[in-house]
Amino acid sequence: ANEGKTPALSDAQAKRLLAAPATDSLKDRRDRAILAVLLYHALRRGELCRLRVSDFEMRRGIPTLVVHGKGSRLRYLPVHPAAAALIEDYLECAGHREDVEGPLFRPVRNSRGSLVRPLSGQAVYQNIVKHYADQAAISVRAIRPHCLRATAATNALEHGADIARVRDWLGHSAITTTQLYDKRRHRPQDSPTFKVEY
Numbered sequence: 001a002n003e004g005k006t007p008a009l010s011d012a013q014a015k016r017l018l019a020a021p022a023t024d025s026l027k028d029r030r031d032r033a034i035l036a037v038l039l040y041h042a043l044r045r046g047e048l049c050r051l052r053v054s055d056f057e058m059r060r061g062i063p064t065l066v067v068h069g070k071g072s073r074l075r076y077l078p079v080h081p082a083a084a085a086l087i088e089d090y091l092e093c094a095g096h097r098e099d100v101e102g103p104l105f106r107p108v109r110n111s112r113g114s115l116v117r118p119l120s121g122q123a124v125y126q127n128i129v130k131h132y133a134d135q136a137a138i139s140v141r142a143i144r145p146h147c148l149r150a151t152a153a154t155n156a157l158e159h160g161a162d163i164a165r166v167r168d169w170l171g172h173s174a175i176t177t178t179q180l181y182d183k184r185r186h187r188p189q190d191s192p193t194f195k196v197e198y
Contacts, residue, residue: 006146008147009148013136013138013140014039014151017138020136034119034124037051038129038148038152040079043067044146044171047068049105049120050118051103053097053099053101055067062078069171071173075169094106106119107123125144129147154183
């Protein structure tokens, strides 16, 4: 329902958001990993919260996230190297890598340990996305986790990703939904006019 209406961040804003959790605390390590997963892989908030430790795995030698999407559909997303390093760093610090069936991202208790339950969608919104957007002075109308999904989709399309592959990556069943993220249609310099040659 929010597809297409959701504002996307600029590249500069996305970089500022990724850099906002700046300390070595467990919470900041977790939050850096979460923001990277959202911004590099365009997950829905619920998909992020459902990730288990075992969903971060190696497939054909490439770190991969097994994403449990809408309608029980699974997506296997290669993990961006920047995000993989942050997830590894978080798991190393949190110490729950062996709890393979447990939640990947967990609430943090006073930076000293994790609670064995998944993060709530509300916590991802309030304590992570909104918190760091405010901290990084990112003013986007109604910032929420879906903005990061829109940002990743828009960025991938603007950098030449094939729209059919982006549809599968986002877990959309219809390409018309994916097209709502394609802001290139609104740029006059990309008009077919300029592709015509005689």
